[in-house]
Structures are given as C-alpha cells and as structure tokens.
Amino acid sequence: MPDVTTAGVTTTDLYEVTMALSYLQERMEQPATFSCFVRELPPDRGFLIAAGVDSVLDFLTRFRVGLEDVEVFAEALRQPVGELAPLLDLSFDGEVRAVPEGRVVLAGEPLLEVTAPLPQAQLIETFVLNQISHQTAVAAKCVRCVLAARGRPVVDFSLRRTHGTEAGFQAARLSAMAGFAGTSNVAAAYAERLPAVGTMAHSYVEAFEDEETAFTAFARTHPGPVTFLVDTYDTESGVAAAARVLHALDRAEGAAIRLDSGDLGALAVRARAMLDRAELPQVQIVASGGLDEFAVHDLVSAGAPIDVYAVGTRVGVSADAPFVDSAYKLVAYDGRPVMKLSSSKVTAPGCKQVFRGRGCRDVIGLADELPPAGTVPLLETLMRDGVRCAPRTTLADARQRLAADVADLPAAARAIRSPVPVEASVSAPLAALTEDVRRRIERAVLAPYGHYA
Amino acid sequence: MPDVTTAGVTTTDLYEVTMALSYLQERMEQPATFSCFVRELPPDRGFLIAAGVDSVLDFLTRFRVGLEDVEVFAEALRQPVGELAPLLDLSFDGEVRAVPEGRVVLAGEPLLEVTAPLPQAQLIETFVLNQISHQTAVAAKCVRCVLAARGRPVVDFSLRRTHGTEAGFQAARLSAMAGFAGTSNVAAAYAERLPAVGTMAHSYVEAFEDEETAFTAFARTHPGPVTFLVDTYDTESGVAAAARVLHALDRAEGAAIRLDSGDLGALAVRARAMLDRAELPQVQIVASGGLDEFAVHDLVSAGAPIDVYAVGTRVGVSADAPFVDSAYKLVAYDGRPVMKLSSSKVTAPGCKQVFRGRGCRDVIGLADELPPAGTVPLLETLMRDGVRCAPRTTLADARQRLAADVADLPAAARAIRSPVPVEASVSAPLAALTEDVRRRIERAVLAPYGHYA
Numbered sequence A, B: 001m002p003d004v005t006t007a008g009v010t011t012t013d014l015y016e017v018t019m020a021l022s023y024l025q026e027r028m029e030q031p032a033t034f035s036c037f038v039r040e041l042p043p044d045r046g047f048l049i050a051a052g053v054d055s056v057l058d059f060l061t062r063f064r065v066g067l068e069d070v071e072v073f074a075e076a077l078r079q080p081v082g083e084l085a086p087l088l089d090l091s092f093d094g095e096v097r098a099v100p101e102g103r104v105v106l107a108g109e110p111l112l113e114v115t116a117p118l119p120q121a122q123l124i125e126t127f128v129l130n131q132i133s134h135q136t137a138v139a140a141k142c143v144r145c146v147l148a149a150r151g152r153p154v155v156d157f158s159l160r161r162t163h164g165t166e167a168g169f170q171a172a173r174l175s176a177m178a179g180f181a182g183t184s185n186v187a188a189a190y191a192e193r194l195p196a197v198g199t200m201a202h203s204y205v206e207a208f209e210d211e212e213t214a215f216t217a218f219a220r221t222h223p224g225p226v227t228f229l230v231d232t233y234d235t236e237s238g239v240a241a242a243a244r245v246l247h248a249l250d251r252a253e254g255a256a257i258r259l260d261s262g263d264l265g266a267l268a269v270r271a272r273a274m275l276d277r278a279e280l281p282q283v284q285i286v287a288s289g290g291l292d293e294f295a296v297h298d299l300v301s302a303g304a305p306i307d308v309y310a311v312g313t314r315v316g317v318s319a320d321a322p323f324v325d326s327a328y329k330l331v332a333y334d335g336r337p338v339m340k341l342s343s344s345k346v347t348a349p350g351c352k353q354v355f356r357g358r359g360c361r362d363v364i365g366l367a368d369e370l371p372p373a374g375t376v377p378l379l380e381t382l383m384r385d386g387v388r389c390a391p392r393t394t395l396a397d398a399r400q401r402l403a404a405d406v407a408d409l410p411a412a413a414r415a416i417r418s419p420v421p422v423e424a425s426v427s428a429p430l431a432a433l434t435e436d437v438r439r440r441i442e443r444a445v446l447a448p449y450g451h452y453a
Helices: A014-025 A053-062 A067-077 A081-087 A118-123 A125-149 A165-178 A186-192 A202-207 A211-221 A235-249 A264-277 A293-301 A395-408 A428-452 B014-025 B053-062 B067-077 B081-087 B118-123 B125-149 B165-178 B186-192 B202-207 B211-221 B235-249 B264-277 B293-301 B395-408 B428-452
Strands: A031-038 A095-098 A110-117 A154-156 A227-229 A256-259 A284-287 A308-311 A326-333 A352-357 A361-366 A380-384 B031-038 B095-098 B110-117 B154-156 B227-229 B256-259 B284-287 B308-311 B326-333 B352-356 B362-366 B380-384
Touching (some): A031 A125, A053 A095, A053 A110, A053 A125, A110 A118, A110 A125, A110 A352, A125 A326, A165 A395, A186 B067, A202 A227, A202 B031, A202 B118, A211 A235, A235 A256, A326 B202, B014 B067, B014 B118, B053 B095, B110 B118, B110 B125, B125 B154, B125 B308, B165 B186, B227 B235, B235 B256, B264 B293
Parallel strands (some): B227 B256, B256 B284, B284 B308
Antiparallel strands (some): A031 A110, A095 A380, B095 B380
16 A cells, blocks of 8 residues: 655654653653553444554654754644754654454444554554544445445445545545445556546536547547546436447447436336337346435335445445544553543543454453453554554555455344444453553542542 | 646646547537536534635646647557647636635535536546545535534644645645644645644654753744643653643743643643642643544543644545545537436436525526526626636635635534535426426437347
8 A cells, every 4th residue: 555645754743743842851751651542433434444553553653853843843733842852853653553444343343542652642642543543444434335336336436525635545445445346546556456447427428519429439448448427408308319329430349428417216117118129138238326325225225227326425424423422541651551531531541452253342451451252353553663563554455354344244234224333342351441540549649639529 | 826737738638638639620610518416425523614616717728738738648548649639728718616715515416516618627627526526525624623522723744645735735725724723734834824832752752851941942933832742651650740840930821731642631630630739730732633523522521631632644635535526527518408317327418506594595597597586696707708706715714614605504514424415405496407408318319229228
C-alpha cells in the first residue's frame, strides 16, 4: 500500500504539543500505553473493520520533529523557539500492537495500542485518531454493501464526493479490502493493482447529436467490452439505441448498459425485457445513482435483474455514520494502570489484548493474560523500537482475513437492517483491575474534595 | 491559501479518461461549457457557501498529462500506451467563471462554470466535484455553528475525525472563513495565520498523581493563559482543583476551564457558581464534546454560562449532511445548448449567471443577459486561457464576503432548526431556452423511438 498521507508532525492538535512539551520539561518520559478503540458502534452497524493501521505505521516510521516543525510549534504556542528545544529531534521509538487491517473488531476492543515514552505517545494521538476513525467507518460501510449484494459484484464510484482526494484514495483501497470488484479511481487502481472500471457520463451522450451516434463513437474508442449509459433522455429509448448499436457493431459480448436514475428496480425489469426481446440476454445491467447498502439490499431482495452495483457518495463518506466514536486513551503510565471516570466515558485501565473465539465471541483481557481455551489473540506486535517488525499488510491478505472474519460473524450482526452487534465480554482479571483502579482514584483523587460533591 | 491537495491528473474517475480519449479521436475539441451546481440543499440547510474554487484553480494551473500519467491511463484502460497518445501533454487552457469563495449560494445556482475544449473540460470533472462538494458542505456547517453561538467564540477541534489530513486542513480553513476564532490544527493555523488553540487531554491529568499536580505542572509549561480540563474524574472536584491552582499561582487572568462530557449545560451552571464563589468571575468556561450547531443552539438558548464553544467531529465531517447533491453538467457544446432530461435530474442548458438582489433574492439567468435592475452578477471570471486572471482569494476577503452575505439572508434561512431555504428564480430567457432545448431533444432524439415509450 502506498503512503498517500504525507502529513508531517505539525498536522496535529495544538494540545498534543503543549502536553508533550510539558512532559519533557517535567521529565515524565517513562513508558506510557495509549489504547485506541471505538466506544460504541454507530446505528446500523453490527461490527467494525480494523483499518488505518498501516497509515499509522507509515507515519510513525517517518515521524521526527525537525527545526522547521519546532518553529511552527513555537508560533502556535506564542513562545520563543528556544523554549521548545526539548521537542527538537523527537522521533518515535516505541512499540505498536494492533489488530491487523481487515479483521472484524467490536465496540470497546483496542484496535491499536501504543507503548512509548509519554511525550512521543501523546504527540502522535491526533494522527492515529484521524486515520483509524474514518478508515474504520468507511471499511465497515463497504463490507455492508458487499453483504447486501449477495454475491453480485459491487464497484466503487465514490471519488467525486469523498472529503478530498486522500479520502478518495483510501475509500478505493478499503472498498477493495471489503471485496469490491473494482474502482473508478484511476490513481488508486494503479497503485493498488485493482481493476479500474467506468463507463460514460451523460455529458458524453449530450455532446453528440443523438444516443446512437454517441454509443457508436464510444465503441470505436473502447476496443474492450463496452457499457452504455442509457438514461440521458429516456431510459427506454436509450436501451433501444444501445441494442441497435450492439447488434450493428457485433459488440454484445461482455457489454452492459448502465441505469443511473429513476426507479432502478422497475427500469431494470423493463430494460432486461427489452434486451432479452432484442436477443441480447448476455448484455448485463449496471445500476448506480445514490446507492448504498440499504438500496442494494432492497433491489436484491426484490429480485431486480441488476448484475453489477456501482456505489459512490453514500459509501465513500459512510453517509449515515461518517464518524465513529473513537478514543485514544492513556491506560498505563510508568507501570501504573490509569483510567478516566467522567460520566459515560469510563475507560478500562491497563495494556490489553482481545481473545477471539469462534463466531467472533471475543474476550477483552489484559495483555499478559493467558488466552482462554479456544481463542486466539487479535493484537499483534507490528512495530518495536520504532521499527516495523512485521511485513506490511498486503491488500490480498487483508481481504482474505476480512472475508473469513465476516463469514464467521453471527448472521444477526451481518444484517443490513437492524443488525445486532456482537458484544465483547471482559475477562475477570481486567474487571478486577478496573475495580481496583477506580477505588484507588476515588480514594486518592476524589475523597479529599468530597465536600464539593 | 496553500495548496494542500497535491493530487495529480490520474486522481480521476476512469470514465473521464475514456471520454476525453474518445473526444480527441473523434476530433470533438470545440468549446464545451460545464456547470457545477448543487441540485438540492441537504435537510436542515437554508443556504450553502461557495468553497473549493481556489483548490480547483490550483489544480487547473498545474494540470498537464505527462508520459507517466498516460502509462497509468493505459493500464487502467487495458490499452497499449500508443493508443492514448492524443492525451499526452494535454493541459488546461480554458476559462473558469465562478462564485468567489465565501459567498452564499442557493440550490440550482452554478458555483462554477468551465469553458474549454471538450476533452479538457471533461477530464477535470472528478477533481472539481471532489473539492467543491465537501468544502461547500463543511463551510455551510461551520457557518451554522457561528450563527448558533450568537456572538460567542467558536473554535475548531475537528482534525482527529475528519476524513484524512487533507480534509482536516480544509475544515480548519473553512471554519476560519465561517468566522471561527481559532483551530487546534497546528499546520493549518500556521499556513493560514489563524490562532492555534488547545488545552489539555484527560490523559494529561491521568499521567500525574492528581488533578492539582497536573494543573500546576501545566501552568509551569504554559506561560500564557491556561485552560484546565476539569472532568477527568469528577467535574466538581476538577473545578475545585482548578480554582485552588489558579489562586495559588495567581494565574486567573485569561484562564478558563473546559468541560468535555456529561450534561454540559447543568455542569456549566454548577462550575460557574463554584468559580464565582471562589472569587474567580473572570475565569471562562469552554465546552466541548460532540457539539454541533444544534447542541450549541440549545445551550445558548437555555442560557448556559459557556463562554467558548469548541466543535469538532460533527462539524468537520458535516455529520448530518456529509455530502451535497452536486453535479457537473454539460450545458453547451460547440455553441449548442444541451441538457439532460432523465427523471428528476433535468438540467437547464446554456452558460449561466446568477443575479443577486438584496436579501439573496437571486435570479438564475443566461450569462449574456443584462442583469435585472438592483442585482449584481455572482460569477466572476477567475481564469482565462488557463491562467488565473483574478488575484487569489485571501481568507480575510472570503470571511468578510461570507459575513456580509449571511447577514443579508432572511432570518428563516439562517434558522438552526427547520431553516427555510431561499429559492432562486429563473429568468425568462433561461426558461425559454430550457423549453426550446427540451422540444428540440424530444423531436430529434426521442420521437423516432416513440414506439418504446
């Protein structure tokens, strides 16, 4: 996977810099562990997909605070550059344990844990969240489209409405990981070795005198199988023109028509009938236009004769859940487990592991627990001493892992409408530690100020 | 504005390449005009904001198809490189007329019109839509936050959950254009000369033995005004600790506390009372945590004693409307106005202009019409012969334009809940042309195949 995010160390929230500087000045450089997880699944999600981990590892590999960065930090903090000297040359030499790209993950499960000297582990927070959050959201959305299509090919047409070109590139990669058959994104297809797919726009048809002339010219340019967009003026006249051109040029093999507006299910039925009557049973029907997993599910359930689903905008931005409730929380510092207690956002302390049983029945436990019988640990050590210690994930590997994990989910979690999320349980040692730390905090931090309660 | 989108010409949908190649082979290089507009406003939007135009002009300035690009295209099309020779060295030498960044725009109004030889104007479509769509959506969301805060400062904390770092940078810039008082995004603050803002994370408090120790250390590092995050364990104990430290270190001037969870309105009332009792009336209250314009509106309406609103995720991704229904449609080719008729997606033909009257009462007309009395044209010629012919928009200009336009909107369009969009009207000449072209198409294209209707 190429590194499309070229963000530097100044692509961060200001408070990371303030805190890192303070830690350095206070000589608080003992190892800290931060855990990145999603607190709750968005509505209509039964699972999430680990994604963005490789983008984080790329970033950490090149992470180093240069003099220019210090100047930028100093201006942001309105402090003299000299005050920020401790930040100069800071790089990342810690450890990253993470769930490899493509695996199913559940609410509350650590996707990634970073253990590094506190200033380093803090300074990378914003980038970690930025990448993990949106990639995880989009990957899960893509998987749901594949599930909705029940075996029919799904392709990615999202680039024109993703939040920028970086997001578009990542959407193409994530859609491939989820099992899409191709993408319209030429740069991403080239970089990731994916099938590039595409047809023609309405503007193409409009630029010619009529549809038949347009389709004929398109076929001349396009020596391979052609797909004609038939709904520029009127879908049935478009299908008729497509049928005549396919016959006239003897180009029916591998050909398709695309429907992009109106009642796609009804139009597909009429188009199919017209094509069959025109003795073109081999010509496929591609549907596009505002599709997402809900629309695909409804069309497939209704038996629409659609052969390929092209999804775009709503999937590329994960329109119904464009973010996940992710967190990057300090869980241990200098050997001491820590946690946050504030209302509705309690975090469990300590370095963790996820133990996966059959059917994605997971137990969240402590990293040093023995795996319960019949489970395997999900988090793997991917970086040690700031250096990758595992081969870069290939898209093929991630895709295979993803398919296996999704197949292993209970059917209710895979449902398109009202999915039932699988819930991870908590191991006895983790539960006991959480209780211990809570009591320690209540004693040490809260009790002295009880009179304010 | 720096150019954060470094995407090249291969960051495009495949069909743009297919079509451009076909046009070149067919010698269809006459001037074409494409119009980029938003068909309908998303729910809960009374207006949109022109944004992304400068990103497009940057892209067009550097647009040139090199040999490496042709190789990428050839692989995507599975054709020999030689077949794609007509694409080599293609650059953009057309004209761009657009609504300058920051202006209010309405549904159906062209944001941008490109006139160039057909292959060029087609090949840039994907990038134009990619930038205009998400920037317009995010800009409108940011403006609504400023309106909801009714004069109280709003700051941008969105970087951690935007769809990548490019989107995060743009969100920071757009929030400043909308009138935000600062951003947490250090790189964007530096590049755009915005106030960088930030406080501390819960992890900072947890890394110390207790809150008082943490706040004291933070104040040591931070010579300027400090903001203490008070809800790591229990908000009232946090406020008490903050008050003690501010008094002990004599750092109350310019200081603030931040509330990030729970019932922000109720907690702000209690925190305000505690601070006032502690003789710290000058200490401000910053609220954050899942805020958007709806939450800010409710807090402000309820009289919550919150001085600064920090909004993040939901605003940076425009969570309730993460995309707009944008289009880039061919409206004229070789002097001939064209249009699309397919169901619910009719586009009006011809090069257009928007004539703005007082109160954003707009008339969409043809580019060569005389402006109706009391109106000014919105679209300006920003690029001619592929060269920028207007100075680059400064953020200060855009911000000023935006504030004036938003102030000029009817109050109902500015409402946070159930806003009433302003609707543009259509000029008589544009309505007449639309009818003419529709009749021509029905005669020429559809009539011969009437038997399929």
